[in-house]
């Protein structure tokens with residue numbers, strides 16, 4: 001069953017159509033890469049799903065009940081289970097890894113968690129820290145972490161909200177080769193339980209994710225399928241890869 005269905009979305013900025021009748025679905029669990037040239041509409045797509053930008057037309061249907069997310073506030077959409085990781089890490093540098101995670105767990109307003117009672121916060125903190133590979137660094141100040149580790153910490157803070165869908169913007173940017181490999185492994189692991197959508201320019205990274213790829217161009221889906229499928233598509237080569 002699809003978790004997210006983007007259905008006929010269009011949005012114009014000052015007469016320019018940034019998103020043009022965009023439709024596609026995301027399953028749960030699933031790992032999906034979204035690629036495309038600059039200005040293709042990748043960020044605008046994430047802005048629409050998270051409630052930051054309201055489209056002129058179309059629907060964004062969510063979950064079993066096909067709830068339309070359009071018109072809902074950013075916080076309501078986050079509470080419904082949509083988590084977004086921006087490119088730049090926004091962890092609290094003066095706080096320890098443990099404090100950052102603890103704050104995120106405390107701020108958890110997931111109605112599901114409230115309804116059914118939360119597991120012990122300390123156990124959750126340990127579980128998340130282990131998942132993101134920072135269990136051995138819980139006492140470290142976040143500001144002392146490497147760029148890659150800060151990104152993982154922020155992913156951990158998102159996990160504290162128990163999202164069903166994670167939107168991740170260019171996770172590999174600025175990472176060392178080793179950090180990239182670990183990030184690939186982390187995203188693949190997360191995608192066994194969550195829907196994970198990764199917007200990425202780095203085709204080597206996308207190839208290693210080894211997942212379904214959606215290629216956006218001029219605000220619509222140009223191609224979709226395996227990495228091999230889309231990278232052999234002449235139109236994709238023409239507008240994106242061949243440049």
Ligand SMILES: Nc1ncnc2c1ncn2[C@@H]1O[C@H](COP(=O)(O)OP(=O)(O)OP(=O)(O)O)[C@@H](O)[C@H]1O
Pocket residue numbers: 013014018036037038039040041042043044045
């Ligand atoms: N608030 C806005 N006002 C005016 N134009 C906008 C606004 N937001 C986006 N656009 C335009 O919409 C188009 C799509 O932009 P978007 O940022 O979604 O592309 P992108 O695929 O994320 O590009 P990049 O890979 O460079 O991040 C671009 O031409 C951009 O200039």
